[in-house]
Amino acid sequence: MDNFFNFFSFRDFFNFFLKISLIILSFIYILYSLVALKHIKIMSKTLEDNLNNFVIFLSLIQIFVGFILLIFSVFLI
């Protein structure tokens, strides 16, 4: 039993907790980015001007960043 507790040290538990938290946060960030993109598309449809494509492009980048965060959370920590 002592070996069991020694095997799962505080450090391992902390790393595991951090990893799970960051994975959940990544999912929330991706979800938020998708909603923001939808919001911005509605805005762009309501008011059309020259900057709209750039604004939508940056919102797509935000989703891309969300997936990078997820990959980092899973594989880098």
Next chain:
Amino acid sequence: MENNKKKTNQLFFSYLIYPNIKFETYEEGEKIIFLLRAHPFTQIKSILDIFLFTILLIFFNFFLPQFLNFNQIFVFNFFCLAFIFSFFWINFVNWYFNVGILTNRRLIDIDFNGVLYREITTARLDKIEDITIKGAGYFGSIFDFGSIYVQTAGMENYIEFHDIPHPSFIVSEINKLLNKKNG
């Protein structure tokens, strides 16, 4: 104004004369005279918040090596920067797309409050009954911005243009259009 139909963008796109835009309820043959956004100075709070978050992140980085390894610090910083960028971005698009439009026929107020919620209020110029200007305090006086409230016949709600640049000039232009309409 009517004789000088030169397109101009001023104050970081918060005050556009004869802008090259279209909006959802655009009517064929309608001429857009002004597109107005909140004065850029009103965004200073968001910019200061972002600055503060960034300073806090830099401050945290002095202590993080005691608890986290290099990869964890890297991902933590990446996360924080992504959230700071998102905060900046949603503030920017909310500012950019919340506009007031004056055309030769109507006043249009486009508001996006929160996420996925929008409100478009229009008033025909011949229905306008009352226009009120409210100053925006100390900074409003310095940078010349304020709010315009337009009351129309048969409407309970005002059309509101919040913290727009040069409110007095805009009202004088609306009055000129009204005089023209009424002969």
